Amino acid sequence: MPKSLKTIINFTIFLAIGLGLIWLVTHNLTAQEKEDIISSFRKANYWLIIPVIFVGIASHWYRAVRWKLLMEPLGYHPSTMNTFFAVMVGYLANLAIPRLGEVTRCGIVARYEKIPAEKLVGTMIAERAVDMLVLMLLMLVTVALQLDTVGIFFTRNIWEPLQNKAGGSRTWVLAGILVLLVVLGFIAFRLIARSKFGDKIKGIFRGVWEGVLSIGKMQKKGWFIFLSLFIWVLYFTMMYLGFLCMEETRSLGVGAALSVLCFGSIGMIVTQGGIGAYQILVQQTLLLYGIHATTGYAFGWIVWLAQTLMVIVIGFASMIALPIYNKSNQAKSTE
Template sequence: MPKFLKFICFLAIGLGLVWLVTHNLTDKEKDDIFNSLGRANYWLLIPVIIVGIASHWYRAVRWKLIMQPLGYNPGTLNTFFAVMVGYLANLAVPRLGEVTRCGIVARYEKIPVDKLVGTMIAERAVDMLLLIILMVITVAIQIDVIGGLFLNEIWHPVENKLGAAGSSRSLLLAGIVLGILLLCYIGFRLIARSGIGIKLRALAHGVWDGIRSIGKMEKKGWFIFYSVLIWVMYFAMMYLGFYCMEETRYLGLKAALAVLIIGSVGMIVTPGGTGAYQFLVQRTLMVYGVLDTSAYAFGWIVWSAQTLLVLIVGLASLIALPLMNRTQVQAAKTGTPADAR
């Protein structure tokens, strides 16, 4: 039930953003969006999909590197399938896929789940760090363009909200926050002495071992290389995607970087980025002179290509996992060599 409610909440946010963009459109603007979608060359999305699959493959290879210091070397195919099924789960509930892929590898590779969760957290922390670095670079190299977008769409609305709140409201909010923190502290002390607390501490130790595995890696250079390569491929997907529409073909590398970074925020906010991704991509492209209707159409095209990739490869991975591993088990029993690694 909590997962279902979370899904409904985030999906409502995404659909609300879709409504926010479309509810005031005139008939002509709606026609312009459909005309832009109709004129797009969808064959040019094939390279985008190929690069996307490659980025997910190298994500699986990088994940293996984090597991190796813990004494585990899972099969690359199993790891890749787990990553794709995780992305499939993320279409339903944000972040559910991270737990899902850990469970899959634990099942088929006999690796403790707590340690896998630790490696997943470490991997996501690195991705978040790279995303922040790319955000800073994007703003720094085009402060006149992206800086204005940040001020108008993020900073000024937050500033206005804070300014509208009186001092009494601010004090009340601070009191509520302190009260919640105090209750959390008391609850934590009570739970820590219980049997559940002991189990949670054991789980935390396993997670911490997974996080520390980055520092123990012998192939740190390869880990950094794959981390950068993954984001380079994400960037290539966006840049290649520009060529599928006449209205975006003239855009350069800076625009592709800006759309990638700001669109990535949309993918985090709602299930699969529904609504939020299209909205943020539209706002970003409008800064570069693309008409609002064409910018919105482009957001839907790129989002649809990425979602279709996850649906097809994710479902195929879900089917292939038990089949491939059953073959390995049968081969081991008969002594026939079979290696899916």
């Protein structure tokens, strides 16, 4: 299958899922419920979204700083501006095509900082793994601190359904399929490893693995851990400040902000840029705290739009600034 066709199919599928979720929520709404959603949009104080946007930009800046720390053990010291531009262009690319952003930002840094792309992929994988770990820990803390609300919801709607699906003879069938795939994969690997193509693949994997191992080699481990946590503190701050834009959500506390952050983050992963899934998960989470479904749905859209517009504006600005910034730096270095 041509790569361009595969890209189009991936884009269509993820976008269709998001649009389908929007349709599922909105097609059965009554006239009154639609009016309530529109009213929530009208009454929101959008000036209070401005601090949310600035905090969001700060979170992306510190993400770029943290990414630099992963490159330093490999012997590379890129400029923070280039890594920040790359991060923002990467987020912009992800809005168009799932997972394209990771490739894009590695390509940008490889081009302007002369760093092997396969090593950058390794650092990016390490970065994603750390983020997933922090999110999982945050979810555990959120559930543990709110067993009377989030804990029961998590158990009934996530944990128990997963247990039921994994039960019975189906588990043995899945285990058998997994063993078969492992055996076939091992045979295929041995055949490919002996070819020239296999040598190229092994070279790429060595670069990726070297990038992943950069976490253990870095000298500033404490700074890396602090930034990894601080980025999520900024995400939490965005959500908490976002509550202020609507009268119905202003009284919500830390627990609600943690819950919306955790479950909303899952929505950002599931569909194209989080469209559809993010709004539903935010709505369902806010129901636990007594927020009406229409208000919660409108709030999810407001926060999602603020984040998406920020990525679009800063992402395009970064695309324009990248060649200008690097041309200026080259001019200075030749003087």
